[in-house]
Structures are given as structure tokens and as C-alpha cells.
Amino acid sequence: MDKKIVVFEDQNVRRVWHNNEWWFVLEDVIIALTNSRDPKQYINKMRKRDESLSEGWVQFVHTLPIATVGGTQRMNCTSTKSLFRIIQSIPSKKAEPFKLWLAEVGYERIEEIENPELAQDRVKQYYELKGYPKGWIDKRLRGIAVRQELTEEWGNRGIEEKKDFAILTSEITKATFGKNVKEYKEFKNVPKKNQNLRDHMNDWELILTMVGEKATTDITKAKDSQGFNECQDSAKEGGDITKNTKEQIESKIGKSLTSKENYLHLKKKKKLEN
Secondary structure: OOOEEEEEEEEEEEEEEEEOOEEEHHHHHHHHOOOOOOOHHHHHHHHHOOOHHHOOHHHHEEEEEEEEEEEEEEEEEEEEHHHHHHOOOOOOOOHHHHHHHHHHHHHHHHHHHOOOOHHHHHHHHHHHHHOOOOOHHHHHHHHHHHHHHHHHHHEEEEEEEHHHHHHHHHHHHHHHHOOHHHHHHHHOOOOOOOHHHHHOOOHHHHHHHHHHHHHHHHHHHOOOOOOHHHHHHHHHHHHHHHHHHHHHHHHHHOOOOOOOOOOOOOOOOOOOOO
């Protein structure tokens, strides 16, 4: 999976792993927060109006190699910690949502290695601020861990392209729910680009998604699936098993486990503390 590009409200933000942490392309951040057509000029003006930021600039910003359409170029990049300082100088309504987003994506790799509990706490805080129920949050966090285990397994078996991860994921979803990810978003009336389908699933949908991905992980290991085609077969098998489980439960309780309801109505209750 391509982790060098993350998305904030439809805006791609490039990042690079440097000194054991993620560093973000500053121009991308400026565009994401301000919609500026000339981020370099915006940065120059920002430094002029914030003397303390300008004085410490060499500590906040480093030029690092970034892949571009024209080849690798050295671009101004900043760490997660430094970004929180720079954001203070950017008057934008998107500042607080960006901090939440940054807390989720900025530290993920560090904490996977050093302290997974902290990463989980940040994601938990994100959903609490959005107003999700506690029980739902617990299931969502568990699902993230199950998902990570699966994607790591795929990565170890030759899956590298972002589109291939998406296809394999959709294979599980299609087998489980009878709809691929795109179709399921349409079913739940969730915007296609800037919303994660799982953030709009009910408890049963989250549980079934976990079962499908955990089953796929274990089947992939048991069959020693290698490459895209074999991993795709295992993904379908994992989804089929979950589909059968889903149908058995539905026959016993007399109603569908899936729902058109979503969580688009939720708003952040309070700001993230600095």
C-alpha cells in the first residue's frame, strides 16, 4: 500500500519517512488548509508576519527528496510536531480538523513501532470527538488492528500497488455483503471520495468486516497464497465464509444485519486540545 500519500479532504499530502518519523510536504499542507494557488508565496508571507516562526525555520523545515511527476525533487518538509507549530500561523477554518487528521496519520508509524497504545488512543479520541458511541468505537479500533494484520500479510506476499489492495478489499466486501465498496457506499449514501465506508457501518457491519478480513488473513496463511491472483482467491473464500455466517444469523433473528443508515449527521463536539 502506498503510505507516502495521505488524503485530507480530497487533497493529497505527500510525506516521507525521515529520522524515524513522517515528514510532510509543506506546500501540500498549505494547499490543503488554504486552497492557495501559490503556496510558496503564502509561506513567504507567513514567515514575514510570524518572526518567531521565521527565526526557527531551519529547525522546523528540512528539504527532503520527494517523488514527483518529473522525478525526485528536494522539497520543504516538516515533521508532525513542527506542523502543529506552523499551523498556529495559518488562519484557517480547517485548522482544527487538520489537527485531528494529523494526530491520526502523523504518528502512525512511530507508534506502531514504539508505543501502539498511543496511536490507538489518538484514533479513539478522534471518534469520541466526532460523537460516535463507545461500543462502536471499540469495534472500529479492533477492526483497524485486524485490517492492519491483513494488509501486512498481503504486503509480504507480493501485493504492492494501492489499486491491488483496493481490489482485494472489495473482493471480501462483495462476497460478504453482495456489494463492492463503491456499491456499498452508494447503498449507504456515503460520499465516494472523502468518507471511509467503515466510519458509516453499524455494529454488525463492522463485526462482519472484521470476520471477513480475519478469515482472509488466516486462509491466506494456511494456503500460503502468493501474488495477486492467489490472494484474490483467498479473499473471496474469506468473504464467502462471512456471507454464510451473516445469512445464518439473519435467518435466526428475522432481519437484515446491514442498514442504509450512516453517521454523516455526527459533528465534532469539541476541539482537540493542543
